[in-house]
Amino acid sequence: MKTKLSDYLRPLVAGALLLGNAALIPLASAEVQPLDRVVAIVDNDVIMQSQLEQRIREVQQTIDKRGADAPPMDVLRQQVLERLITENLQLQIGERSGIRISDEELNQAMGTIAQRNNMTLEQFRNALANDGLSLETAREQIRREMIISRVRQRRIAERVQVSDQEVRNFLASDLGKLQLSEEYRLANILIAVPEGADSATIQAAERRANETYEQLQQGANFAQLAVARSASENALEGGEMGWRKAAQLPPPFDSDVRELAVGEFTRPVRTPPGFIILKLLEKRGGDTQVRDEVHVRHILIKPSAIRSNDEARLLVQRLRERIVAGEDFAELAKNFSEDPGSALNGGDLNWIDPAALVPEFREVMANTASGQLSPVFQSPFGWHILEVLGRRATDTSEEFREQQALNLLRNRKYDDELQAWLRQIRDEAYVEIKL
Structure with missing residues (x-):
């Protein structure tokens, strides 16, 4: 897309x-500049x-x-x-x-x-x-x-933790079994409730949420109401949340969204941040049973306070030259790579869905033949080289399903943690508004 x-x-x-140059203008002809x-x-x-x-x-x-x-x-x-x-x-x-x-x-x-x-x-x-x-x-x-x-x-x-038991419970649930079936493009309106709010404040927020819901039922524009009323971070985008799977949504939205037709919206639901209304903008089926996967390993070097961006790039280039000269990729990855998730495994990311990778990594990987070493390239994480060890088309194996479940549960928790963290840094900051 x-x-x-x-x-x-x-x-x-x-x-x-905005610095004016009023000093260069005769006083008699000077205009007042805001x-x-x-x-x-x-x-x-x-x-x-x-x-x-x-x-x-x-x-x-x-x-x-x-x-x-x-x-x-x-x-x-x-x-x-x-x-x-x-x-x-x-x-x-x-x-x-x-x-x-x-x-x-x-x-x-x-x-x-x-x-x-x-x-x-x-x-x-x-x-x-x-x-x-x-x-x-x-x-x-x-x-x-x-x-x-x-x-x-x-x-x-660092705030998002998912246990193995949570993954197993999710895979055993009805929702877990259905999580690959459909994706939903959603928008939301959040009527915020401050932490520690008293009952009067909560009731006022609930009334405002119900009024908003009634206006939507009468044909009001969802995006306009999101811009005007929502306290969500995406309010100014009309409440657009992008594509989500049901499993990425907190209860009860994970089940409610599957009952919506395109264009419909939920009733206001009380959540920790406040009262939320979701609208289903579009949905697409997840009927693909075969996935392309790539077995890849890489070395990552990050710029830092003691290593400039150019120095990081040159180090990766030198490591590439050593591999081409015959040194072992895995040993160099263990000694130099700054990706904590793969360094101890010789840089091996195992079989991975390209969609799970950042675009810069995915594009280089797609243009690198199996058994070949990539050029040096940069991603938001730093400088890399990668080697493609193989490609395959596979169905959703148990291992793959577990990884998908882990990613979905992390994404579900990420949204809640992000909102909580944004509230925390806002509450802890010194802010003086001078409007």
């Missing part, structure tokens, strides 16, 4: 101080009025393209400001953690986005211009998105 440009370029435009100002202090950083207004304009453009009506300006401004605060906090965490995105990584990401949209770089630049974005602005947006993605990978992954 073709990836929309907007899927990769969520608005994340940083503002700058100065930029701070609208929020967020820990060790600030959000400027120019950032907020720029983001509001971009969100309004997105809403207009969908043919939806924007919420009242005060509601929209609050939604956008909260999004900027959350993003700012994650970027600060990335800065403190030493997460850096090199120009080479950005160039590769830009090329990948253009390729996936069947564009040349020049066509990509023109598409950005049509959306009112310069190439430099797009690069900054992608850089921020990559930093936030890596922050989440590090912080959320």
